[in-house]
Amino acid sequence: MSTFGKKKNYKKRLEDKLNIKISLNINGEEIQANTSATETLLNFLRRIGYKDVKCGCEEGSCGSCLVLLDGKATNSCQVFAASCENSKVITSNGLGDTNDPHPIQKAFVDAGAVQCGFCTPGMVIATYELLTKNMQPNEEEIKEALSGNLCRCTGYVKIIEAVKLAADYMRNTKG
Amino acid sequence: MIKTNLKWYTPENFDEAYKLHLNNPSIMPCGGTTGILRTKNFKNEGFINLKNCNLSYIKEDKNSSLIKIGALTTFNEVIDYIKNTSYKKNSFLGILLSSLSSSASHPLRNRITIGGSLFDLPIWSDLISPLFLANVDVIYNDDKKINLSNYVEERKSFPHIIKEIEIHYDEKQSYFTQRYSLTNFDYAVFRFSFSYLLSSDKRIKSFICSISGTKNIIYFDRDFNDRFNDLSINDEEGLRKIIFSNDFNFSTDFRFDAEYKSQVLKSLLFDAVKNII
Ligand SMILES: Cc1cc2nc3c(=O)[nH]c(=O)nc-3n(C[C@H](O)[C@H](O)[C@H](O)COP(=O)(O)OP(=O)(O)OC[C@H]3O[C@@H](n4cnc5c(N)ncnc54)[C@H](O)[C@@H]3O)c2cc1C
Ligand code: FES
Ligand code: FES
Numbered sequence: 438m439s440t441f442g443k444k445k446n447y448k449k450r451l452e453d454k455l456n457i458k459i460s461l462n463i464n465g466e467e468i469q470a471n472t473s474a475t476e477t478l479l480n481f482l483r484r485i486g487y488k489d490v491k492c493g494c495e496e497g498s499c500g501s502c503l504v505l506l507d508g509k510a511t512n513s514c515q516v517f518a519a520s521c522e523n524s525k526v527i528t529s530n531g532l533g534d535t536n537d538p539h540p541i542q543k544a545f546v547d548a549g550a551v552q553c554g555f556c557t558p559g560m561v562i563a564t565y566e567l568l569t570k571n572m573q574p575n576e577e578e579i580k581e582a583l584s585g586n587l588c589r590c591t592g593y594v595k596i597i598e599a600v601k602l603a604a605d606y607m608r609n610t611k612g
Numbered sequence: 613m614i615k616t617n618l619k620w621y622t623p624e625n626f627d628e629a630y631k632l633h634l635n636n637p638s639i640m641p642c643g644g645t646t647g648i649l650r651t652k653n654f655k656n657e658g659f660i661n662l663k664n665c666n667l668s669y670i671k672e673d674k675n676s677s678l679i680k681i682g683a684l685t686t687f688n689e690v691i692d693y694i695k696n697t698s699y700k701k702n703s704f705l706g707i708l709l710s711s712l713s714s715s716a717s718h719p720l721r722n723r724i725t726i727g728g729s730l731f732d733l734p735i736w737s738d739l740i741s742p743l744f745l746a747n748v749d750v751i752y753n754d755d756k757k758i759n760l761s762n763y764v765e766e767r768k769s770f771p772h773i774i775k776e777i778e779i780h781y782d783e784k785q786s787y788f789t790q791r792y793s794l795t796n797f798d799y800a801v802f803r804f805s806f807s808y809l810l811s812s813d814k815r816i817k818s819f820i821c822s823i824s825g826t827k828n829i830i831y832f833d834r835d836f837n838d839r840f841n842d843l844s845i846n847d848e849e850g851l852r853k854i855i856f857s858n859d860f861n862f863s864t865d866f867r868f869d870a871e872y873k874s875q876v877l878k879s880l881l882f883d884a885v886k887n888i889i
Contacts, residue, residue, distance in 0.1 A: 457620065474618035475654055497646055497720055498797075509688075510719040515646045519620045520661050563719065584797060585717025 461524050463487065464531030472518040478504070478511075481518035482528065489530040489558050493587075500586030503559035504528050510566040512585065529558035532565060540610055541565055544603035545596075552590035559586050564600050572608055574600070619658040626665040630753045630773040633660060637771035643684060643728020646720060660773075667727070667775065672697075677783045679705075683727025683774040687712045687739075691721065704746055704781035707789040707805060711738045714791050714800075727774040731767055735829055736799035740764070742789055744822035744832050745807045746781040750774055764830060785809055785818065788888050792825075792876060801825055801873060802862075804881055808840070808889060816843045816889060823877065827863040827870075845889050855882045 455471035462468070463482070472481050479502045482490045493499035495514045502513045505527040533539030538546070541564050551557050560583065567574055567582035574582070579600045588596060621639060623629040633639055639658040642648060648659075667684035670693045681690060691712050699705040715738035716724060729739050730750065748760035752772040760777075789805035802825030809817040819840035823831040839854045855878050862870040862877070 474620060474659070475652075477649065496650070497716070500717070500719065503719055509722040511722055512646075512719050515644070515649050515720070515723055517620075517642075517645055517649075517659070520642065520645070520659070520663075522622070566718075582718050585719045 457519050459519060459522050461521050461526060463526045464528060474517070474519055476518045477514050478506070478516040478518045478521055478526070479513040482513060482526070487528050487530070490528050491555055491558055493555070498585075498587070499556075500559040500563065500583075501556055503562040503586070505531075505562055505566065508566075508569075510563050510585075527562075529561045532561065539565075540606035541568065541599075541603040544606050545599045548595050548599035548602050550591060550595040550599035556586060556588040556590075560588070560596060560599075564603055567600070568604055568607055572604055574604060617657070618654060620661060621658060622661040622664060624664050626662075626667065626773070626775060627754075629660055629662055629665050630775075633773050634753070634771050641727075641773045643725035643731075644686065644720075644723035645728075646716075646723050647728055647732035647734070662773070669776075677704075677781050679779045679781070680776050681726050681779070682776050683725060685726050687715060687721040687724045687726075687729075688718070690726070702786045702788065703783070704742070704779075704785070704787050704807075707745075707787040708742050711742045711789050711791070711803065711805070714738060714796070717797060726777060730763070730774060730777070733764065733767070733829055734799075735825055736801075737824055737829070738791065738800060738803060740830055741803045741805040741822045741824040742787075743777075743779065744830060745785075745787060745805055745820050746779045748780075749778045751776045751778060761832065782807070782818075785820075786888075788884060790880060790884055792880060801868060802877055804877065804884075806881075806885070810845070810889065814845045816840050816845065821881075823860055823881075825862070825873070827861045831860050840885075848886060851885060852882060855885070 454473045457472050457474060458469060459472055460469045470485050479490060479492055483492060490504055490513055491501035493501035497512045497515045503510050504513045507524050533542050541561050545551055545557060545561065563583050563586050571578060576597060579597050621632055623632055633641060638656045639660055640656045641660045641662055662684050667682040669682040670685060671680045691709055694705045694709040715721060729737060733740060743760055749757045750760060750763040751757055752774050785807040787807045789803060791800045791803045793800045802823055804823045806821040808819045811817050819837050821837055836858055843850050860874055860877055862873040864870045
C-alpha cells in the first residue's frame with residue numbers, strides 16, 4: 438500500500454474511534470467536536486486546529502502543552518479530552534495574537550525571551566496564571582511558577598526578566 | 613493507543629460512582645489522570661469522572677488536630693490551604709506543605725489529587741512519607757474506614773473509591789522532612805520524615821520515622837523507631853549506631869544501586885537527626 442493509502446486508512450480508523458461528542462469553550466468560542474475515550478486534550482486541541490499548543494514530551498515534563506483549563510495552568514497531555522465536557526480552555530493564542538498581543542506576549546518579545554519559540558506558548562500560560570494571582574512576584578515565585586516549563590534555547594534568564602516586565606506592563610495597564 | 617470500546621461515566625454523586633465501580637471494577641475512577649496517562653496501557657473498560665461527587669474539600673478541626681481532605685483535592689489546593697493558615701514550619705501541616713510543594717511542577721500539582729496519589733502510590737511519592745507520621749484513616753465507598761498502613765498493603769486487592777482521608781496529627785510533636793533527588797524537578801529518589809518530642813533532660817521521646825522510595829515504597833518500622841527513645845541528644849555515637857546498622861531495604865533501579873541509596877539516606881538522616889533535634 439502506498440504511504441498515502443496508509444495515511445488515509447489511519448485517518449479513517451481514527452475517525453471511527455472519535456465516537457464521543459464533547460462541548461467546551463475554547464478561547465471564548467463554544468466548540469462541539471468528537472474525541473475518543475483516550476485522546477488527550479493536547480492531541481484533541483492540535484487535531485482541531487489549535488496548533489499553538491505545542492507537543493513536546495507528552496509525559497508532563499516539558500510544559501510546552503500548557504493551557505488554562507478552567508483557569509488553572511494544566512499540562513494538556515495529562516488530561517483526557519473526554520473529561521473536559523463544559524470546561525473552559527484558553528490557549529496562548531486565546532490571550533492575544535500578533536495583531537493584538539497580550540502584555541505577557543509583548544513582554545516576552547521585548548525582553549528577548551523568545552528564540553526558537555517552541556516553549557513560549559507554555560511559558561506565557563504559566564506566567565498568566567502566576568500574574569493573575571500575584572501581580573508582584575519575586576524571583577523565587579517566578580521560578581516556582583515556571584518549574585514545569587523547559588526551554589532548550591534561552592537559559593531562562595531572559596524568560597525571568599520577561600515575567601518581571603510582564604508584571605510591570607500588567608500593573609500599568611490596570612492602573 | 614486509541615481504543616473504541618472504552619466508555620466515560622460521569623455519575624451524579626459519590627454513591628453512584630462507587631457502586632458503578634463495585635459492579636464493574638474495570639471501570640476505573642479518575643483523579644488528576646497523571647498516573648493513568650503515564651502508562652497509557654488501557655486494559656480497563658471505562659473511566660469514571662468524579663467531578664460531580666463533591667470530593668474537593670479540606671475540613672479542619674483545630675481543637676482536635678484533625679484534618680479531612682477530599683479525594684479529588686489537588687496538591688496545589690492543599691498547599692494553598694496550608695499557606696493560608698498560621699502553620700509552623702516544624703508542625704505536621706508545615707512538613708505536608710513543604711513535601712507537596714517539592715513534588716512534580718506547579719501545573720502538575722494543579723492536577724495530582726490526594727486520592728489518585730494514594731492509590732497510585734509511585735515510589736517517588738511526596739505524599740506518603742509525611743502521612744505515616746500521623747494517624748491516618750482512608751475513608752472509601754460507603755464510609756468504610758481503613759488505616760493508612762493497611763491501605764497501602766491491601767489497596768489493589770479490593771474494589772473501592774477513596775472518598776477522603778482523615779489525618780489526626782499530634783500538635784505536641786516536632787516534625788521534619790527531607791527529599792533526595794538529583795534536581796529540584798526530578799522525581800524523589802527517597803524522602804524521609806520524622807517527628808519527635810524532647811524530655812526535660814534532653815532525651816528523645818516518641819520518635820517516629822518513615823522513608824519513602826524503598827523496595828516496598830514505604831519503610832516504617834516500630835522497632836527502629838523505638839531504638840531512638842530515651843537516647844540523649846548528645847549521644848552522637850548511639851545515634852550513629854542506630855542509623856548505620858539498620859537495613860532500610862532499598863532496591864536497585866536503572867539509576868542507583870540499592871547500596872548507594874542506603875548510604876546516602878543514612879548520612880542525610882544522621883545529619884538531620886543530629887542537627888535538628
Ligand atoms: C512528570 C511527572 C512528575 C511527577 N512527579 C511527582 C513527584 O515528584 N512527587 C509526587 O508525589 N508525584 C509526582 N507525580 C505524580 C505521580 O506520579 C502520579 O501521577 C500521581 O500521584 C497520580 O495522581 P492522580 O490524581 O493524577 O491519579 P490518576 O492518574 O487519576 O489515578 C491513578 C490511579 O489511582 C486511581 N484513583 C484515582 N482516584 C481514585 C480514588 N479517589 N479512589 C481510588 N482510586 C483512585 C485510578 O483509577 C488510577 O488507577 C508526577 C507525575 C508526572 C506526570
Ligand atoms: S507535552 Fe505536555 S508536558 Fe511535555
Ligand atoms: S525558546 Fe526555544 S525552547 Fe525556549
